[in-house]
Amino acid sequence: MSDMALPQHARVVVVGGGIVGCSVAYHLALMGWTDVVLLEQGQLTSGTTWHAAGLVGQMRANRNMTRMSKYGIELYARLEQETGLATGWRASGSVTVARTPERMQMLRRQMALARSFGVEVHDISPMEVAQRVPLLRTDDLCGAVWLPGDGKANPSDLTMSLAKGARQRGVKIFEGVEVVGVLQAQGQVRGVQTLAGEVRCDIVVNCAGQWARQFGQLAGVNVPLYSAEHFYLVTGKIEGIHPLWPVVRDPDGFIYYKEEVGGLVMGGFEPVAKPWRVDPIPATFQFQLLGEDWDQFEVLMRSALHRTPCLETADIKMLLNGPESFTPDGNFIMGEAPELRHYFVCAGFNSAGIANAGGAGRLMAEWMVQGAPSVDVWDVDIRRFAPFTSNRRALAERTVETLGLHYAMRWPRQELQTVRPLRTSPLYDTLAGKGAVFGSKNGWERVNYFKPVDAPAARDTLGTPEWLPWVQAEQVATRETVALYDQSSFSKLLVQGRDALALLQRLCMRHVDTPVGQMVYTPMLNERGGYESDFTVLRLAPAIFLLITGSAQATRDLDWISRHTLPESWVSVTDVTAMYSVLSLMGPLAPTLMARVSPDDVSPQALPLRSTREIDLGHARVRVARMSYVGGLGFELYIPVEMTRHVYQTLHTAGVALGLRDAGYYALDALRIERSRRAWGAELGPDETPMAARMITRLPADKTPPFIGQKALRDQFHLPLHQKLVRVVAEKPEHYLWGGEPLVIDGETVGEISSAGWGHESGACVGMAYVRGDWAVRDVVTQAATALLWGEPVPVLLHDLTAML
Ligand SMILES: Cc1cc2nc3c(=O)[nH]c(=O)nc-3n(C[C@H](O)[C@H](O)[C@H](O)COP(=O)(O)OP(=O)(O)OC[C@H]3O[C@@H](n4cnc5c(N)ncnc54)[C@H](O)[C@@H]3O)c2cc1C
Numbered sequence: 165m166s167d168m169a170l171p172q173h174a175r176v177v178v179v180g181g182g183i184v185g186c187s188v189a190y191h192l193a194l195m196g197w198t199d200v201v202l203l204e205q206g207q208l209t210s211g212t213t214w215h216a217a218g219l220v221g222q223m224r225a226n227r228n229m230t231r232m233s234k235y236g237i238e239l240y241a242r243l244e245q246e247t248g249l250a251t252g253w254r255a256s257g258s259v260t261v262a263r264t265p266e267r268m269q270m271l272r273r274q275m276a277l278a279r280s281f282g283v284e285v286h287d288i289s290p291m292e293v294a295q296r297v298p299l300l301r302t303d304d305l306c307g308a309v310w311l312p313g314d315g316k317a318n319p320s321d322l323t324m325s326l327a328k329g330a331r332q333r334g335v336k337i338f339e340g341v342e343v344v345g346v347l348q349a350q351g352q353v354r355g356v357q358t359l360a361g362e363v364r365c366d367i368v369v370n371c372a373g374q375w376a377r378q379f380g381q382l383a384g385v386n387v388p389l390y391s392a393e394h395f396y397l398v399t400g401k402i403e404g405i406h407p408l409w410p411v412v413r414d415p416d417g418f419i420y421y422k423e424e425v426g427g428l429v430m431g432g433f434e435p436v437a438k439p440w441r442v443d444p445i446p447a448t449f450q451f452q453l454l455g456e457d458w459d460q461f462e463v464l465m466r467s468a469l470h471r472t473p474c475l476e477t478a479d480i481k482m483l484l485n486g487p488e489s490f491t492p493d494g495n496f497i498m499g500e501a502p503e504l505r506h507y508f509v510c511a512g513f514n515s516a517g518i519a520n521a522g523g524a525g526r527l528m529a530e531w532m533v534q535g536a537p538s539v540d541v542w543d544v545d546i547r548r549f550a551p552f553t554s555n556r557r558a559l560a561e562r563t564v565e566t567l568g569l570h571y572a573m574r575w576p577r578q579e580l581q582t583v584r585p586l587r588t589s590p591l592y593d594t595l596a597g598k599g600a601v602f603g604s605k606n607g608w609e610r611v612n613y614f615k616p617v618d619a620p621a622a623r624d625t626l627g628t629p630e631w632l633p634w635v636q637a638e639q640v641a642t643r644e645t646v647a648l649y650d651q652s653s654f655s656k657l658l659v660q661g662r663d664a665l666a667l668l669q670r671l672c673m674r675h676v677d678t679p680v681g682q683m684v685y686t687p688m689l690n691e692r693g694g695y696e697s698d699f700t701v702l703r704l705a706p707a708i709f710l711l712i713t714g715s716a717q718a719t720r721d722l723d724w725i726s727r728h729t730l731p732e733s734w735v736s737v738t739d740v741t742a743m744y745s746v747l748s749l750m751g752p753l754a755p756t757l758m759a760r761v762s763p764d765d766v767s768p769q770a771l772p773l774r775s776t777r778e779i780d781l782g783h784a785r786v787r788v789a790r791m792s793y794v795g796g797l798g799f800e801l802y803i804p805v806e807m808t809r810h811v812y813q814t815l816h817t818a819g820v821a822l823g824l825r826d827a828g829y830y831a832l833d834a835l836r837i838e839r840s841r842r843a844w845g846a847e848l849g850p851d852e853t854p855m856a857a858r859m860i861t862r863l864p865a866d867k868t869p870p871f872i873g874q875k876a877l878r879d880q881f882h883l884p885l886h887q888k889l890v891r892v893v894a895e896k897p898e899h900y901l902w903g904g905e906p907l908v909i910d911g912e913t914v915g916e917i918s919s920a921g922w923g924h925e926s927g928a929c930v931g932m933a934y935v936r937g938d939w940a941v942r943d944v945v946t947q948a949a950t951a952l953l954w955g956e957p958v959p960v961l962l963h964d965l966t967a968m969l
Contacts (some may be wrong), residue, residue: 252318396431606777
């Protein structure tokens with residue numbers, strides 16, 4: 165405990181004095197919020213931070229996350245100068261080696277992306293690896309990547325340096341103070357209860373590392389993470405290892421290395437991990453480790469003996485086993501909790517907390533000070549997790565998988581395997597019996613495609629997928645006859661009450677004050693004019709609206725809506741996802757089939773586009789909506805869950821003669837891309853405006869009071885675009901685009917493909933992409949470009965998109 169007295173009030177209380185808590189406090193102070201208190205139950209770094217290996221890399225999956233990591237490295241490189249405390253930062257560079265051609269292709273893709281994100285990166289041969297990294301076996305390698313800007317730091321020193329930088333700006337840090345409760349009133353944080361007394365505050369930040377889940381529970385906040393045992397080995401001095409020996413990653417062998425005091429630290433990510441089954445984790449677990457487990461480490465050790473035979477004779481100082489927290493999708497968790505206002509979380513770093521803490525701390529500070537992070541961080545946003553993800557058995561079982569995925573070869577569209585099936589439609593078994601191959605989204609099992617029941621499973625590939633013919637058949641049925649899609653995983657929110665209309669008018673860009681029975685597809689924008697969500701609003705009654713939104717968006721949309729509901733208004737928002745199944749009937753024969761199963765008139769005259777009503781279908785009552793996500797004729801059916809099987813069988817019985825076919829999400833996605841239907845999470849997100857997404861050509865009508873984002877749209881509408889969505893078509897059918905490929909024109913990277921799929925009508929892959937810089941303001945019309953497919957240039961054509969609305 166510090167000599168200072170605990171203050172009675174602070175603007176922000178940060179809980180946890182690991183690298184993450186210290187970075188958050190440092191950045192808050194840097195942004196001018198100095199009335200900050202950091203409380204640590206043990207000593208700074210005593211949780212997980214002190215025993216991290218300290219590898220710091222920049223390459224991440226997307227632009228914003230890479231930018232975040234790059235910022236971290238810049239910070240670590242200059243921090244010592246600022247605070248006078250060494251950080252151990254050393255830009256030793258890193259080498260990642262590939263044992264297989266597919267891994268090398270994967271690395272080339274990452275290289276192409278990294279370059280387009282502004283990271284210096286080089287493709288090097290096994291011979292160059294041998295020159296850069298003495299003692300590394302290279303005769304079995306296919307190639308490698310060299311990142312000169314990567315490096316390593318001393319995690320404890322770095323944390324102390326951040327803490328000093330925070331203190332210098334006024335942050336008060338208290339060690340030996342355990343926080344045992346969170347004070348709240350009217351759904352908002354009011355302070356914290358500690359073993360040393362209360363501290364009233366406006367904001368709490370949960371940076372409690374592997375304790376973050378149990379600490380979150382004290383306030384009813386779900387922080388889904390779980391600790392796993394995590395290992396590395398430390399050797400004595402080895403002849404030939406020098407301080408600038410680069411960080412080495414051998415992902416096919418699941419291992420990494422760094423130099424330390426003339427020896428090696430070798431650790432890794434074993435494919436089948438070992439959760440640390442301790443619940444709850446005691447507060448007294450400070451500067452502690454777990455017992456050695458050579459059996460668990462064997463897979464890494466064997467691999468390391470192959471890659472660095474010098475280990476055979478090296479002096480092994482210790483096998484370190486320390487717990488680290490992992491999340492259900494392998495990404496960390498940050499943002500304001502949906503359960504409690506002014507309660508922020510930054511935790512669950514999946515063994516990359518040292519590398520990410522600098523950037524994450526800054527984003528968190530922006531979130532608190534400015535009300536939102538400066539860029540889209542949906543990949544790590546706490547609202548991606550629904551409440552059911554708090555289940556501890558599920559977390560433990562998923563951790564076995566996600567730790568191993570860190571270095572595993574991630575094939576395109578590869579699905580997680582554990583904790584499945586969890587959320588299923590009533591048709592799950594029926595569809596499985598018909599050859600359905602399922603993917604998983606937000607816990608929901610969704611059909612990716614149907615394969616012939618006796619056909620072997622499609623093998624993973626980076627080339628044209630073996631499942632493509634099956635998906636093509638589903639696409640053909642949708643375009644030429646009729647196909648049935650089970651989209652029951654759609655999130656459904658019922659907004660009702662006297663002020664429901666006023667609320668939705670303020671949240672939605674489009675007017676939703678329509679006659680009952682009409683539906684409106686609308687963006688929900690943020691203050692910057694970017695997409696917080698997009699959904700369809702069905703007006704069921706004057707004060708009752710049903711929102712149909714993405715499968716993964718229920719928590720996020722509910723949070724946004726409730727956050728913007730005025731305290732005095734009369735409105736309730738209920739997640740009714742589990743009450744209705746959704747079957748989509750798509751294709752030119754959909755109206756014929758509907759006429760065979762329902763006595764009600766659903767012709768365009770009786771049920772025009774974007775209208776909805778209840779009808780008889782077989783013996784059931786269902787809600788029908790005339791709409792199509794894939795283009796062309798189609799209906800969505802919202803069915804009480806208990807009648808789903810009946811409706812499905814009725815449709816199939818009547819549809820046989822029309823060629824009705826079951827179809828899945830791969831076909832759906834490819835068809836929507838072909839018709840340039842933008843999807844949230846791919847083309848639409850908080851950084852994209854309707855102008856950039858080419859969704860509007862004129863300003864939407866103003867509303868009084870204004871909708872959120874109205875001013876931003878007005879201010880930006882006549883300004884030049886920074887980015888613009890275009891259509892991409894592969895010139896050759898044999899080039900299978902997956903999405904994510906950088907686009908190059910005249911040697912300059914101009915953007916990346918946001919999503920891609922097989923274009924039935926084009927006879928080649930089609931996609932969409934944001935182009936930036938000059939290309940965002942030019943008329944593209946038709947422009948030749950190259951897409952870097954697994955790093956190799958392939959010809960594509962870019963076309964301007966016509967606005968949708
Ligand atoms: C073997 C191993 C190797 C690793 N190697 C790397 C690497 O090379 N590169 C990399 O980037 N990452 C690495 N990591 C991961 C990295 O160590 C973590 O991601 C990072 O340290 C997490 O920092 P944190 O601040 O979130 O957690 P912690 O350091 O655990 O800090 C959380 C703090 O919160 C405190 N706390 C909890 N509850 C309370 C409470 N109620 N009241 C007050 N205080 C509380 C705890 O005492 C703790 O000090 C490694 C991890 C392990 C285990």
